[in-house]
Amino acid sequence: MSQYHDVYNSWMNDPEGFWGKAGQDIDWIKPADKVFDAKAGVYGRWFVGAKCNTCYNCLDRHVEAGRGDQAAIIYDSPITGAKRTFTYNQLLDEVSTFAAGMESLGIGKGDRVIIYMPMVAQAAIAMLACARIGAVHSVVFGGFAPRELATRIDDARPKLIISASCGIEPGRVIAYKPLLDEAIEIAAHKPANCIVLQRDEVQAELHVGRDFAWDGIMESAREAGKKADCVPVAATDPLYILYTSGTTGEPKGVVRDNGGHMVALNWTMHAVYGIESGEVFWAASDVGWVVGHSYIVYAPLLKGCTTILFEGKPVGTPDAGVFWRVISEHKVAALFTAPTAFRAIKKEDPEGKLLKDYDISCMRTLFLAGERADPDTIQWAERHLQVPVIDHWWQTETAWAIAGNPVGLGALPVKYGSPTVPMPGYKIDVLDDEGNKLPAGELGAICVKLPLPPACLPTLWQNDQRFRDSYLAEFPGYYETADAGYVDEDGYLFIMARTDDIINVAGHRLSTGGMEEVLAEHPDVAECAVVGIADKLKGQVPVGFIVLNAGVERDAAEIEKECVQLVRERIGAVASLRIVMNAIRLPKTRSGKILRGTIAKIADGEQWKMPATIDDPAILDEITDVMQARGLV
Ligand code: COA
Numbered sequence: 001m002s003q004y005h006d007v008y009n010s011w012m013n014d015p016e017g018f019w020g021k022a023g024q025d026i027d028w029i030k031p032a033d034k035v036f037d038a039k040a041g042v043y044g045r046w047f048v049g050a051k052c053n054t055c056y057n058c059l060d061r062h063v064e065a066g067r068g069d070q071a072a073i074i075y076d077s078p079i080t081g082a083k084r085t086f087t088y089n090q091l092l093d094e095v096s097t098f099a100a101g102m103e104s105l106g107i108g109k110g111d112r113v114i115i116y117m118p119m120v121a122q123a124a125i126a127m128l129a130c131a132r133i134g135a136v137h138s139v140v141f142g143g144f145a146p147r148e149l150a151t152r153i154d155d156a157r158p159k160l161i162i163s164a165s166c167g168i169e170p171g172r173v174i175a176y177k178p179l180l181d182e183a184i185e186i187a188a189h190k191p192a193n194c195i196v197l198q199r200d201e202v203q204a205e206l207h208v209g210r211d212f213a214w215d216g217i218m219e220s221a222r223e224a225g226k227k228a229d230c231v232p233v234a235a236t237d238p239l240y241i242l243y244t245s246g247t248t249g250e251p252k253g254v255v256r257d258n259g260g261h262m263v264a265l266n267w268t269m270h271a272v273y274g275i276e277s278g279e280v281f282w283a284a285s286d287v288g289w290v291v292g293h294s295y296i297v298y299a300p301l302l303k304g305c306t307t308i309l310f311e312g313k314p315v316g317t318p319d320a321g322v323f324w325r326v327i328s329e330h331k332v333a334a335l336f337t338a339p340t341a342f343r344a345i346k347k348e349d350p351e352g353k354l355l356k357d358y359d360i361s362c363m364r365t366l367f368l369a370g371e372r373a374d375p376d377t378i379q380w381a382e383r384h385l386q387v388p389v390i391d392h393w394w395q396t397e398t399a400w401a402i403a404g405n406p407v408g409l410g411a412l413p414v415k416y417g418s419p420t421v422p423m424p425g426y427k428i429d430v431l432d433d434e435g436n437k438l439p440a441g442e443l444g445a446i447c448v449k450l451p452l453p454p455a456c457l458p459t460l461w462q463n464d465q466r467f468r469d470s471y472l473a474e475f476p477g478y479y480e481t482a483d484a485g486y487v488d489e490d491g492y493l494f495i496m497a498r499t500d501d502i503i504n505v506a507g508h509r510l511s512t513g514g515m516e517e518v519l520a521e522h523p524d525v526a527e528c529a530v531v532g533i534a535d536k537l538k539g540q541v542p543v544g545f546i547v548l549n550a551g552v553e554r555d556a557a558e559i560e561k562e563c564v565q566l567v568r569e570r571i572g573a574v575a576s577l578r579i580v581m582n583a584i585r586l587p588k589t590r591s592g593k594i595l596r597g598t599i600a601k602i603a604d605g606e607q608w609k610m611p612a613t614i615d616d617p618a619i620l621d622e623i624t625d626v627m628q629a630r631g632l633v
């Protein structure tokens, strides 16, 4: 019997009692005056008055409790062939030494530090070192281009940027330093210093006086015998800012606090993932995404687990058996990844033949999130791995599952296509356009009743107004998730689509509006639309439609190529915009809104209805012809 309903009801009856009790598993320097203060912040704040340190809770307290010799991070990099284990003792030594190095550059509490790094252990060390001294980190995914990095530099205004000489993708080495230099050149704000990890594959050129080598910073701190102590911060102080795609090209700076974040994430390790201290947890994601923040770095370490930092891909590094190799070699108890990773493995090894080479009996559960988990992929994984496959739904904004199937509380029966039920902390209502609650089975906007639980964003970085406008204004009293879906008679949630312009490409959250802004910069483009269309491997991929300026006589194919290149340069390879098509006109409503949803439905071969407000129905035929000519439909 699952305890889920009892636990959920106990939270409903006494939310403060519930989170206050969960907070007892965290070591506080000073306990909270109030578990929740409804008058503080935009919608209230958690653990008000408490003092704490996140790094202390991730490292020092485990060492003090006798876990010093246990592996904390296992760095496994099939792309370079490197492997290295850091025990809790060793990780504490690295983190406190690096934190002292940052202090020697004048970094302290409240200063922002951007981390632009590949999947190396030093990325996690840098994050924890910031947490140790109360600096606010902002990790920027390595696949983003200089301009995206520059936007984040200008918003976060970091004193320091920590980077590496290169990232390594299958078949190519990407020198990061030129990208970083270009971003600093573009940005209006200039960081005082950079620390660069020199990797064997590329030696970065360092600007004298501004840039320092990671190893040099560490050596100086060691020679001086310096290690940084944990700096007490308020539970409500920011731990990090993580930028995520918003409805316009400007990314949103999601703020995470220290206290509530620790309480909620620590609570999830047992309740949601069924994982206990000392076990090995592997989130195959990237530290640049929220999954990496929450489940590569913070939650497993808060719980005293061993976490895996994997620098590789599910296929091609060297083959589709690498996940099974990592699970068996490091005794992984639970794996968390995006469905796209499993679709990639399934495509390469449909029969799961490579599994026969490995003993993965240590693995109890597979967790999927980041995009819709299609039943085909879930069933393939169930069949081959012989473990429960659990879909769960959340967002950068929340840091942990809004809905899931809580393994530690006793899993509920699985319904394919549903991430199961709301977690304690989240009261979900499905609303119509007027904000009325919809009955079971009816599709609407999925909203969370305020207040949001601990760890969810209290605001956007220095922008309470944008936070209110983006998430709270449409449905008063609620947080709008921007996902549409429904709840069935059994209380199971079904997530159907985004209500904004966000698409999910290989588990990466991207804004089509942001790509449109880039295409519109091309001098020959008069108008454009980017839509997400279904893709067997990546879930969705962006496709661009452009209308050329009158009088342009250049070869359209050439312009299309330039557009693809422009998006790669401006946003990054990760945008995956591969097809841009030249159209004569774009279908619009009479008020001038481009009918992106209808274009996507035509491309996906789905049933579609002629929108009543369409300006000129003939344009849909023209667009269909364009797509047909390119083999898209
Ligand atoms: N730095 C630089 N470039 C990067 C990058 C990084 N950290 N991550 C991806 N890219 C590049 C890729 O090399 C690729 O470039 P290309 O167009 O020149 O080939 C491009 O961005 C698109 O990457 P991606 O969408 O990841 O596609 P892929 O074909 O390289 O790999 C998968 C497909 C399914 C194997 C891959 O997406 C994957 O492993 N997904 C796992 C899911 C995941 O980690 N999700 C994160 C949220 S949980």
Ligand code: AMP
Pocket: 244, 290, 368, 369, 370, 371, 372, 373, 391, 392, 393, 394, 395, 396, 397, 419, 481, 482, 483, 495, 497, 498, 504, 507, 508, 509
């Ligand atoms: P991100 O902020 O990058 O984690 O992306 C969050 C978005 O990804 C959500 O708003 C959903 O649109 C989508 N998403 C995440 N997990 C799931 C899931 N399990 N099922 C369906 N969609 C999901």
